[in-house]
Amino acid sequence: MSYVHPEYLVDTEWVAAHLNDASVRIIESDEDPLLYAIGHIPGAVQVDWFSTLQHPLRRDFLTREKFEEVNSNLGIANDATVVFYGDKSNWFACYALWLFQYYGHQNVKIMNGGRLKWEKENRPLVKEVAAYAKTTYSAKEADKSIRAFRDEVLEQSNAKKPLVDVRSPKEYSGELISMPNYPQEGATRGGHIPGAVSIPWAQAVNEADSTFKTPEELRALYEGKNVKADGEVIAYCRIGERSSLTWFVLKYLLGYPNVKNYDGSWTEWGNLVDAPIEK
Amino acid sequence: MLLPPKLQELVDDFASMTREEKLETLIAYAESFPSLPDWLKGERAKMEAVPECMTPVFLFGDKQPDGGVRFHFDIPPQSPTVRGLASILANGLNGCAPEEILTVPADFFLPMNLQEAVSQQRLHGFSGVLAHMKHEAIKLIDKK
Numbered sequence: 541m542s543y544v545h546p547e548y549l550v551d552t553e554w555v556a557a558h559l560n561d562a563s564v565r566i567i568e569s570d571e572d573p574l575l576y577a578i579g580h581i582p583g584a585v586q587v588d589w590f591s592t593l594q595h596p597l598r599r600d601f602l603t604r605e606k607f608e609e610v611n612s613n614l615g616i617a618n619d620a621t622v623v624f625y626g627d628k629s630n631w632f633a634c635y636a637l638w639l640f641q642y643y644g645h646q647n648v649k650i651m652n653g654g655r656l657k658w659e660k661e662n663r664p665l666v667k668e669v670a671a672y673a674k675t676t677y678s679a680k681e682a683d684k685s686i687r688a689f690r691d692e693v694l695e696q697s698n699a700k701k702p703l704v705d706v707r708s709p710k711e712y713s714g715e716l717i718s719m720p721n722y723p724q725e726g727a728t729r730g731g732h733i734p735g736a737v738s739i740p741w742a743q744a745v746n747e748a749d750s751t752f753k754t755p756e757e758l759r760a761l762y763e764g765k766n767v768k769a770d771g772e773v774i775a776y777c778r779i780g781e782r783s784s785l786t787w788f789v790l791k792y793l794l795g796y797p798n799v800k801n802y803d804g805s806w807t808e809w810g811n812l813v814d815a816p817i818e819k
Numbered sequence: 820m821l822l823p824p825k826l827q828e829l830v831d832d833f834a835s836m837t838r839e840e841k842l843e844t845l846i847a848y849a850e851s852f853p854s855l856p857d858w859l860k861g862e863r864a865k866m867e868a869v870p871e872c873m874t875p876v877f878l879f880g881d882k883q884p885d886g887g888v889r890f891h892f893d894i895p896p897q898s899p900t901v902r903g904l905a906s907i908l909a910n911g912l913n914g915c916a917p918e919e920i921l922t923v924p925a926d927f928f929l930p931m932n933l934q935e936a937v938s939q940q941r942l943h944g945f946s947g948v949l950a951h952m953k954h955e956a957i958k959l960i961d962k963k
Contacts, residue, residue, distance in 0.1 A: 572874075572897070572898050572899060572900045572901075573842075573900060573936075573937060573938075574842070574845060574846055574849055574899035574900045574903060575897070575899055577842070577846045577899075578846065578849065578850070578896075578899050590937075590938040591936075627897060655897075656897075
């Protein structure tokens with residue numbers, strides 16, 4: 541058994557062999573914004589989930605026009621193969637990939653294992669910031685089929701369709717409002733969306749080298765909790781970054797046709813007046 | 820009220836920097852992050868944990884013969900931002916008396932305008948590290 545869409549994943553060896561491939565752009569996207577400056581894969585550019593990808597004022601992502609400008613400045617062409625990698629088991633790499641897909645970039649991949657595996661294999665890291673000639677980039681209309689908003693999350697919950705809560709067990713139970721060891725802020729209520737099953741995101745990756753688990757393991761993990769390919773699935777976490785990794789796993793590694801990431805996640809739901817909560 | 824002089828100087832410096840300069844300076848601090856002295860290696864149980872940080876952070880305050888406190892940090896290299904922020908605090912407060920450390924307000928860093936360089940959530944870690952440096956300072960007040 542293999543992943544359903546293995547073309548969305550490359551290994552470190554593939555990246556090492558394509559460092560000078562003009563049709564490939566490698567993007568580092570980390571939780572810690574300084575890691576890129578400390579050392580990155582030769583030729584890689586940086587996209588920061590916070591300062592690059594967020595709207596400067598509203599709680600939303602950057603606009604389509606701004607996204608075009610970011611890509612143009614990074615020298616990314618519309619037909620480029622964009623490979624994402626990052627720290628923390630590729631959390632933020634998956635988040636960036638999801639957003640690139642949201643604005644219609646087709647050819648995207650995750651480097652399996654991310655920064656951790658690359659470092660463990662003693663592959664080169666450089667400080668020199670890569671610069672490329674500007675491109676003319678045109679993004680597509682935002683693809684709402686991969687992004688869930690609060691009203692449809694409520695409909696999903698009422699219809700008892702699958703919702704996957706990928707936060708830690710204590711966040712799911714409502715004991716904590718944020719991850720253990722993270723600041724406990726952001727929501728005034730704890731718990732989970734009624735009907736959501738708890739499948740913490742980290743269960744999809746191998747701790748030792750940050751690679752994704754095998755297709756068999758992944759299938760057993762999600763199907764075992766009744767999250768199956770034939771339904772519409774919505775994944776959420778606290779701000780939508782951990783759930784974008786789960787979205788990637790369900791959408792591409794397991795090939796579920798209809799998966800959305802609810803980026804409003806618990807920091808919206810746990811503050812939303814009148815929203816139903818289960819503990 | 821003014822902060823301890825070295826910390827005040829750092830806050831003023833950051834306040835006058837552009838976003839890029841802030842990032843560069845933070846990187847420089849992360850890169851000059853001092854390694855843990857041998858006598859504290861593997862001694863996390865002795866150190867103060869900082870659960871507010873997004874990263875495993877441990878710190879230890881050591882009172883010097885002159886009464887000033889010297890802080891040591893154990894933070895993984897995969898977290899340069901936290902290393903950088905801890906380095907700023909260590910540079911600003913090393914050598915201060917415990918009583919002086921306790922006067923630093925939790926929001927001392929607001930004038931540095933760091934939120935334009937690092938996310939708001941991360942700055943909570945900054946207050947977290949300071950709070951635990953204060954815990955260490957309290958333990959050291961009466962220690963000779």
